Each structure stands twice: as structure tokens, then as C-alpha cells.
Amino acid sequence: MCVRPLITALVLASVVLGPVGTAAAQTETPAAEAEAPAAEETAAVLPSDAPYMRPMGRLAAILGSMHFLRRLCGDAEADLWRVKMQELIVAQAPNEADRRRLVASFNSGYRAFESTYRHCTPAAQVAVSRYQSEGAALAREIGVRYGN
Structure with missing residues (x-):
């Protein structure tokens, strides 16, 4: 894994964490789910258990939650969260x-709010x-702690 692109992505994620819209919005299924390959297409690969994966997982859940909540609240740029996850x-x-x-x-974060709101x-x-x-804060911490 190259750390420089990771830091760039984290900085982008932290920059887009802006204000929310207020109009009602339509809901959709998380797009990240649609891109998951079929089980037969992938070989058994073990998770890396790298120390940064836990905070990265939390950041992914936050992005999923933000994607749902921003759509729900009518943010015209709500799809940005799915794009940033990609x-x-x-x-x-x-x-x-x-x-x-x-x-x-990401999908878990999306569904957590989808089931409530x-x-x-x-x-x-x-x-x-x-x-x-x-x-x-998490994006900055990951960049500082695990970046070069």
C-alpha cells in the first residue's frame, strides 16, 4: 500500500465534511454494496489486520452514515460521500x-440510520x-498517525 494516496484521500474526506441541507430527500441503497464482487470471483484472502484498518473502518462507517443522512436532509451533494468512499x-x-x-x-453506517430515520x-x-x-478528526488522526 502506498501511504501518500491514503493521506490524500483522508485529507479530501476531511475537507468535504461541510454543512447539511434541509429539504427532504429520497433514499437509496448504498452504492458501495452494488460493487461487491460475487463470492466465487474472489480467492480467500485474509484481512491484513494493519493497525490503521480499525480507524479506517470507523471512517468508512461515518461516510456511509453521512451519505444516508445528507440524502435524507436534501443535500444536493449527498452522493459525494459515496464517491469519497470509492x-x-x-x-x-x-x-x-x-x-x-x-x-x-460503509454499508453498516448507511443502514444504521436508514433503519431509524x-x-x-x-x-x-x-x-x-x-x-x-x-x-x-479521525481523518486527520489517521493521516498524522499512519502517514509518512
Whole structure:
């Protein structure tokens, strides 16, 4: 894995953690899920268990949650979160097992709020604000701790 693209992706992720829209939005299934290959297409690969994978998984979950919540609250740029997740995976270039973990974390974050919220509420907007802060701090921490 090359660390420089990882840091670039993390910086991009922290930069896009901006304000939320307020209009109602449509929901969709997480796009990261649609890209998961069939089981027969992949060989058994063990996860790397690299120390940065745990915080990367949390960042992926935050991106998934933000993708759902921003769509729910009518943000015109809500799809940006899915795109940033895809860019993060490309920059990270993880093995198949790690990629699946990151995708599963993204989808888990998406579904956690999908099962709870049907409309953009003040509580949903508070969650967006808190996740923005946590995601930005986590992206910076990963870059500082595991970058060159």
C-alpha cells in the first residue's frame, strides 16, 4: 500500500465534511454494496489486520452514515460521500478482505440510520454535525498517525 494516496484521500474526506441541507430527500441503497464482487470471483484472502484498518473502518462507517443522512436532509451533494468512499478505497488499494471490510463498514453506517430515520429531523441534523466533527478528526488522526 502506498501511504501518500491514503493521506490524500483522508485529507479530501476531511475537507468535504461541510454543512447539511434541509429539504427532504429520497433514499437509496448504498452504492458501495452494488460493487461487491460475487463470492466465487474472489480467492480467500485474509484481512491484513494493519493497525490503521480499525480507524479506517470507523471512517468508512461515518461516510456511509453521512451519505444516508445528507440524502435524507436534501443535500444536493449527498452522493459525494459515496464517491469519497470509492476514492478512499482506490487510494488505499486494500487486499480483497480489507476492501470488503471497508465496504461493509460503509454499508453498516448507511443502514444504521436508514433503519431509524424516515424524515430529516433535528436529531438527524445533530447526528450529521457530530459525525462531521468525528470524521474530520479521525481523518486527520489517521493521516498524522499512519502517514509518512
